[in-house]
Amino acid sequence: MSAKKLELELMSLDDLWSLHEEISGILSARIKAEKQELEKRLAVLGGGMAAFADPSTGPAISPTGKPRRKYPRVLPKxxxxxxxxxxxxxxxxxxxxxxxxxxxxxxxxxxxxxxxxxxxxxx
The missing domain is CATH 4.10.430 (H-NS DNA Binding Protein)
Incomplete structure (x- = not known):
């Protein structure tokens, strides 16, 4: 066994739980920072999420920026x-x-x- 694993096994339940909460907090902060960084990069590359239209707000926008044309309803054959x-x-x-x-x-x-x-x- 490695020394670190042995140390963890010897820790009390309260100490392990505190360590778990500390690690969870650090992970949460790092994930949030990474997400913000990715959103900044996305905004620089393609104008952010504005390129994707919400279907409830009107016609969908294609990747070229033009609204999609409506297709006629097709009857069953x-x-x-x-x-x-x-x-x-x-x-x-x-x-x-x-x-x-x-x-x-x-x-x-x-x-x-x-x-x-x-x-x-x-x-």
Missing amino acids: YRNPQTSETWSGRGKRPRWLVAAMKSGRKIEEFRLGDANSKVRQRA
Whole structure:
């Protein structure tokens, strides 16, 4: 055993607790100082946290500083007949559709009739 570990084992519970509180205080102060230093560096590099908009205050700001444009709502094009889950056809395919396609079904079997007519009307 090292000498320091032996010293700690011989200390009373009160002394150990006092040492623990002293160490916790020092750690807290150092963490606070480090956080302030990092915030200063961040402010110098990118204008601080002002670059990130709060979603409740309005449109989100992109990293380039321009507000993000609003995208139109996309209607669902596919429906899971068992659970009535829907998918718009954008993004990653949902698990239920991937599983159904692996079992030999075709994607057109899940297509909603309404989606086809609306797409044709727009075109």
